[in-house]
Structures are given as C-alpha cells and as structure tokens.
Amino acid sequence: MVQQSGEIRLENVVKRFGDTVAVKGVSLVIPHGAYCCLLGPSGCGKTTILRMIAGHEEPSEGRILVGGQAVAGLPPARRGTAMMFQSYALFPHLTIVDNVAFSLKMRGVGKEERRQQAMAVLERVQMAHLADRVPAQLSGGQQQRVALARALITRPRVLLLDEPLSALDEFLRLRMRGELRGLQRDLGITFVHVTHTQPEAIALADLVVVMDHGYIEQAGTAEEIYSAPASPYVARFMGGQNVFRGTLRAVRDGIALVDGETGAQLEFPVRDRPLPAVGEELFFAVRRDHVRLRRGTGDVASLPTNTVPGRVVATEYQGPFVKVTIDRGSSEEFVVHVPDAEFLADRLQPGDPVLTSFDAERVHPLRQDFYRREQGARPYAEEAVAA
DSSP, X not given: OOOOOOOEEEEEEEEEETXXXXXXXXXXXXXXXXXXXXXXXXXXXXHHHHHHHHTSSOOSEEEEEETTEEOTTOOGGGTTEEEEOTTOOOOTTSOHHHHHHHHHHHXXXXXXXXHHHHHHHHHHTTOGGGTTSOGGGSOHHHHHHHHHHHHHTTOOSEEEEESTTTTSOHHHHHHHHHHHHHHHHHHOOEEEEEESOHHHHHXXXXXXXXXXXXXXXXXXXXXXXHHSOSSHHHHHHHOSEEXXXXXXXXXXXXXXXXXXXXXXXXXXXXXXXXXXXXXXEEEEEEEGGGOEEEEOOOOGGGSOTTEEEEEEEEEEEOSSEEEEEEEOSSSSOEEEEEEHHHHHHSOOOTTOEEEEEOOGGGOEEOOSOGGGGTTTOOTTGGGOOOO
16 A cells, blocks of 8 residues: 655745734645654744644644645544644553553544554554553653654654653653654654754754744755754854854955954855845854864954954863853854864863964855844745755
8 A cells, every 4th residue: 555645735824823923924845754853942933833734723824735635624633644742641540552542442443453553553662561551650761652652553644743852861862862763764754843952853854944933944954954054043043153244345256355243354255155245244154163273362453364363261071072162252152162182182261362263165154134034024935945
C-alpha cells in the first residue's frame, strides 16, 4: 500500500485572537517525509501554527493543506495528523498499554486487537516491558516514549510535537533527540517539531523555520540558517554569529568599503550580493569561530582593515573552545570562540585589551530591508516557502 503524502502547505495563513494577531500571513511548504522544526522565542506564533495544522485552532485567513487536501473544518482525527503534547497528557489511572490503545478503543477496535497493536508500537519505542505499569511509575523519558507511542498508533501521515524535550534533563534530552530523529527516518513520515532551543533544531531538522512576532524570518536547512542567516534577527537568535553595523562608504573593484559604527574600517567582496546605496546603513555577520583574537591595543583609525580593538568582559570554558566576550564600544554583543589549547596557552582575563580580526571572505552580508516590518510590510513571506 502506497503511503499517503504528508506534505504540509500553508498559504497566507493568519490567526487572530481578538485584537491580537498571532500569525501574520505565513506561507510555507513542508515536504513529505521531512523533519521540520519551528523555532523561535515564546510568543512568536510557532505553537499556534502547530495547533492549526492539528485542528485544535482554525486559521482566521488563508489555507492549510495536508497531502494536497484543504483541512479547514476537519476534526483532528480526519486530518492524517497526530499530536504529541508538551505535558504528555497521559491518563494516570490507565496502564501504559491502555494509554497507548485508548484512541483505538474510542474507534471501536476490539480489546485483543487494540492490545496487539499497542504492544507492537510499544516495542518500537522500547517500552513493551513496562506495558502494565501506570505513568507515575515511569521516568520522564519513559513517559515521553509512551506519549510518542500513543501518537503513532493512529498511523498518521504527520506527527506534530509541541516542545517534546523541554521536560527532560540534559542527558535525556540529547539521547531522546537522537531517538526521535532515528524514528522519523525509520517511519518516513513528516515530523513538525516546535522548539525554542537552537541546538535542538539544528541537530534534528531537515527544514528549520525561524519565527518572530508571527512572521517567518527565514526557512532553510540547518546549515543555511546557522552559517548564512538572512537577517540580523536570525543571526542574533541562532547565536554563533557576530553582527556588525556600518555605513557603506564606497564600492571599488568589487569590494564593499564600510565605516563601522565604532570607527573601524571594514571591507568584504560584493560578488552578487545586494547592497544599499552609498551612505546608507548595512549589516553583516561573521561567525564567532572565524574571528582571530590576540592581545594588543591601537587607535581604531590606524588599525588594518577588518581589525577591531576591545577589552575582555568575560571568559567561559566550553570544552573544545573558550567563549570570550569582548566590549568593542558597539551596540552589538561581540564574542570570539577561541580553541581551548590556544586560550589555555595564554589566558586572557577580564579587562585585558585585545585586537580582533577576520578575513573579508568570511563576511556574510545580511538583508538590508531588516526594518521593513516596522514600516508595515510583511517580511520575507515570498521567500519563506521551502520547496
């Protein structure tokens, strides 16, 4: 039997709660069999989108299609989706096997058949040996597996997960992250996973969708989102990037010359990158691990291009690298990831003067229409559709 498509398509979806607009004209395609993470801070609209796909909320405007079928007005049970809630929502008085089999009972499936199906799904999530326990007798990770089994027993085309790892400790979170990804690949169905944790999204997703204030800021692969953020917001939210603000002074021989906000002289190759007019503000980013750091001082005007002075504010040991936070007199936070061996050979202390530098080829220009949302336009909607 050919599996039905689990492609999800959102077309100009708007969701209002009274005077509050929680989702603002979102368009997105999640391919069948993809692992998609909706990522963003609290209140950005990601859980509202998940609930609209599930059928627990209906869009105020726009369309949602699952497998090519418009699902507006359909109850959750007829959408081909299953939802795993953040709280797990297990019935405390039922055994594990009866929790998993509950939806089949509601559909009139006989006791023996539903038990067999429930045990088969529990085997898949390695919980069959605890089938006769009740939820209170299980750990958080075990309860999560039961909730997952209960969602999967309906054989959905799409599995929707609302912050599924947030209640787990760090060790279990890392373990379950790997198990979720392996299970999704094994099942071949579409997973849509809501999270506010950047490393979780990067580790799991084929498609990362970064949201803010009801908009999609960027949708792409984990590598694209992390290494090539579209806007200053995405660069800051994902971490790992230093955002620079400056004024375009000139373009000469394919090189953009920029006056940094602290007076530093900056440059990078233009290639086919769109730039603002000369004299206008622009933003660009450089990854934290692509910045060099050394002790030293100097007048900013006389330093080499792409060299910025500053003082160490704090250091934080991260194992393979040391996170060094630097005050460079800018409105933007500035962080360098220094390899641990290099840092430990010459330990920097708060207050030490330093020089930071980077190669022009490492610069990633950011969208120059960053503020158009505040000007009333809907940002990036036309580019948020991932084919």
